[in-house]
Amino acid sequence: MSIKKRLMWFIIILFILPLVISFFYRFYVLEVRFNQTIHSVQKTMENTLLSNVDKVNKNIKRVIEQRKIYLSGLSNKIINLTTVRNFARYGMINSLQKELEKIMLTSDVDFVGVSTDKSTVIIGMGKENCSSLSLKDDIDICKDGTVVLYSYREISDGIRKIKVITGIFLNENFLSELKDMFGNDLILLVNDDIKASTFHVEKIKEMKKGVYSIGDTHIGKFSYIGNNTIKLGDFMETKDINEISTNLRNNLFSDLRKSESVLFIIWLLIIIIFFIITLEYIRRTFTPLDSVVNAINALGKEDFNIHLDIPVNAEMKHLVDSINHLKEDLRQSKEKDRRYLESLKKERKKLEDIILNISEGIILLDNNENVLVKNRFGAKVMDFFEGNGIDLTSTLQMGKEERNVLIDRKPRRILIGVKDIMDKDSQKIGRLVLLKDITADMEMKELTELNKRLAEREETALTMAHEIRNPLNVIGINLQILKEELGGKNTSSDHLDSIGIMLKEIQKVDTVIERYLYPRSILPLDGRICDVNNVIERIMNFFKYRFLDKNIKASILCNVSKPLVRGDEQRLNQLFFNLIANAIDAVGTAGGKVQVNIDTFKKEHIVVGISDNGKGLTEWEKKHLFNLSFTTKDNGNGFGLQIAKKIVEEHRGKIWFESDEDKGTCFYVLLPEA
Template sequence: MRWLLLVSASLATIALFLLATATSNNTMFAQGYDTLVLLNGLLVGLLMLVVGWQLWQLRRNLRSGVFGSRLAVRLVLLFALVAVLPGALVYAVSVQFIGRSIESWFDVRVDRALEGGLNLGRNALDYLLRDTANKAGQIALALTENQGDFAATLRRTAEQTGVHEAALYTATGGVLGVAGVGGSTAAVEPPPTPALRLARLQQTYAKIEQMGDAGLVLRVVVPVNTDDRLSPLKLLQVIEPVPRPLAHDAERLEAGVRDYQEISFSRGALKRLYALTLTLTLLLALTSALGLAVVLSERFSAPLGLLAEGTRAVAQGDFTRRQPVVSRDELGVLTESFNTMTAQLADAHGKAEESRRATETTRAYLESILGNLSAGVLAFDEDLKLRTANPSAAVILQQPLAELTGMALADWGKRLPALSPFAELINEGFRASREGQWQKEAEFRVANLSRTLMMRGSRLPGPAVAGGYVVVFDDVSELVQAQRDAAWAEVARRLAHEIKNPLTPIQLSAERMAVKLTDKLEGADQDALRRGTQTIVSQVAAMKNMVDDFAIYARQPRPGQMQHVDLSALLLDVLGLYDNLRPHVALSLPVAPVFVQGEPTRLRQVFHNLIANAVEAQAGVSPPIFAIALTESDGYVTLSFTDRGPGFPPDVLSHAFEPYVTTKAKGTGLGLAIVKKIIEEHGGRVTLENAAPQGARATLVLPTVGHGRPPASIAKVSI
């Protein structure tokens, strides 16, 4: 506390000296006077707190009978008496003297002269600004009347009016032309935001502004109305530099007036500031005198106080405190014993802290690994209660697994019914495995979608606290679906190859048989022959259609056929084949064309399949409805087909895109499979859902390539 008092008193003295210096220095006054006043106030307050604390300590020592406390009280009273009386007298005289001196600094005649000069400069600048605005209006009128060549008109009228710089802009800030007698080659500065707002309101913007090295300039922005339907509003900006002598004189005059007004307005503040400086000086002297008296008493209690402070620090967990041994008596032995004790405690605390950091590092490392795994990981205790689950587990299952922490696996279905089959499978896996390890591939409903999970469970070795079970699972739905698609594509390719070859000979043979034998038979035999050959031909045609579906499904994408396709035009082209459906079609298309990168023939096949499915689904519905909507958002185009048919049964909906899955009495089940395959080859996705209150909806999502007029390589579709 002794050194704190000394340092505080020294800092307060230095700060008070700087404060007195700043009072007579305008630059320092403006930059740091408030900071110095605050600093001095804080330092004096700190000194008062230190001295107050010392006086409280002295009073406590006096009541406790500490040796030397009575002498310390007498010294404090003596120094306070010596400091207060002269300080109070000097303080009162100084405050009165400074107040009267400040009032004599100001005169009313100076105020009037400065105000007149300032008004004269402002009127001169206002005259120049009005003149510039008139010139801008003349140029704007000429531009409105001659809209053929804005640049030539701007140059001619700018030279006629003699403006320094004139620039014509679009409403969005694009430069249409620059002219003027200034002949500057630098980039023109665009109109400010307030000017743009006033121009849109058909108002003129006129301001005197400071523009970098150019000094004061007159900026005028006026609206120019044209016949351009895309951008009818243009903006004319005229910039005239203020003559340098006038700008220089105006700045000096304004600066002089501002300085004088600041000093004049701050008369009362100056009085208060000087009084505050004297007050701080008085308080500094008083607190320093009191502190000096109190310091004398500290030498008697310093050693015991240091030990008490060290004990409090150890109690708060600080084991680094070491107290100096200043004597060889019993007090020195006590201090040395205290230092030894704190050193031993610091060593023990350091080892414990190191062990804790190592444990936290290992735990953070494991959590980082689990957090970045794409597979889901679930850890259970011996009673199959969930200990922890990584974020991927919640993402794969689409369930808040954090709510299940500490809950037994058997109770998961009560909290989250969607996880009941998943929990039962884990329970069954550990119950049926003898060595605590099992692996299964199962299919679950996740967010109303059928997902295939590969699961593996294992028992953790170790005691009951560290042991337990762990389950690792991953979503392999895409992999399984890719394997199925590849297998079905190979089957379709082989069927198309093996079946298509004999179909044509069969058909030709049946037709030749009908031609040669029809005239040789009569009556019932002739009818039987005709019906038989027609049956063969029709069934061969049906098999050819099926083989064609197989070929389409097995066909590989052709990158060379990809081009820009206007989906709106292609959809209208396909709907042209269904003129009988037009009264029942609710079509919603964007005004602007929407282009995708695709193969027109295959996209046409997609639209045909979906429209044909909707027609067949509404065979018994009257009246049928075909709702087709095309929208674009965030770089993707969404195309939906909705009907009022019976929709899809739940067991069919989850497998609707697989081959040979159909609800029709006659059908190959390849229509939706072909749609999914083509859309995915185009980088998109397709979804099916049952519409409310009845019907089905197929939604296609494809990436777009842009808007507007198609380039030369875009496929043209007749409408």
């Protein structure tokens, strides 16, 4: 639908809208809303009437209470009269009847009675009617259905029991008397049956809880008097409310209809003027819109050869220029899209080539297990399974599995991975199968395991060699000392030659061990207690000739009387032997110094410090000092400190060092005190 037609429909709707509003105003505002207002007024007046009814009801109950008090006083007066009591005591019925008639004439009651065990006299009501009363000061119902308000008294003088009853009938006369007093109509109900009323009653209808109406003429309430079967209704006439509502409706409705007519005429004139102005505006302003719409439709069909050049006013010029600019932008955008699409095709072709030529296999399946895409390696794997009568796609399970295949006549081991492909709504649209040749990985894994086993064997051999080397060194040193001591004496040359031969053989063994030296595991501790000072003194004594030979000043400073620790004395000997030997190697000759300090730490540990004044360690050497096979010696193997650290850890201790380059190094060993 064109813009012009839409505007025409808009004007027509505006023209019809006042009529709709007028009808709505008439049938809703004037009728419904006005009726609601009248109803609200009626409710207000009804509430006012009911409020008046409540006040009258209270006054009526007060009158009934006053009558009760009056009857109670009259009954007390009668029963205290000597004449009445004597007449009743001696059965003087006639005299008693006359006396009661006198009382009736001077009292405002409807009946009075006196009875004894032998006789009963009642004036104003039959004896049978009175027999159904409960004989209490209250309102009750006689045997014939008459409602009475009465007072009952009795007294015994030792001879007779005398009973007195006085009362009034709650009938139409009583209700008329109350109406004259208060102006409201009254209804007396017994078990919802009408016993008396001051007006004609058709049907009693309950409007809401506790509020009743009688036709359209009366409204009021009921309240219980006496027992739960007797109700007294207080009603007021509603004819005044109806007359007021009718007059209000007629007068106000007439004025509103006049206002409605005037408003409708004014609205109609405004719409006609607006209609004429709008048509002229459409003719002058929106005629070029047809050309604009045609141009936009052409752009939608990707026809970029159009050009708007129509005479327009200033308001339309901006729109025409925008469309011309839009046409040019769309043309350029389409050209960019074309070039981008061509680049995407090239990238897709490149990606397809990559997928086809990668070493891993790719197979893409749809939900029906049909093959959508497969590269070269994937095709070879599928050909192998098909050649062996196996449907690969039907046997694949989710997850990963390994299988043996024959590719290009070579046995291969492949890893097959399967994963579901989901769309954006998490719905399965197919499966992706990835095939990876893990033959080389398996071979590398086997080679790694072999190297690991060889390394373990080499480690064992190296450790054994290191442990053999230390005692060999001790034997060699002692043989050298023995040779020097025997050289100055009358010793057989054969003995000296034998010692020389042993030294040479030890040197050969040491050379072989040095060539094939590897670490080993440390044996468990034996848990014995040993004296650290004794261990170090024996080691220092062992090295005394080396100290003399290298001109090294060695000393022990023990600040503990008994530096005892729990451990293996042989291991501790090996620990401190390595550390002191390293210190001797570090100081060199001429003025070297090696010092051992033994002290306590926090009264729970023994700390041993072995210091030298050698060349110290560089920062790089400090970082790698405890690494396996790292050494600072020309002929070292790098396992001595590893073994020392292991021995300290087995004794639940700690080992660390402090070193300054060109100043020396100090190793600390902290062991738990025994």
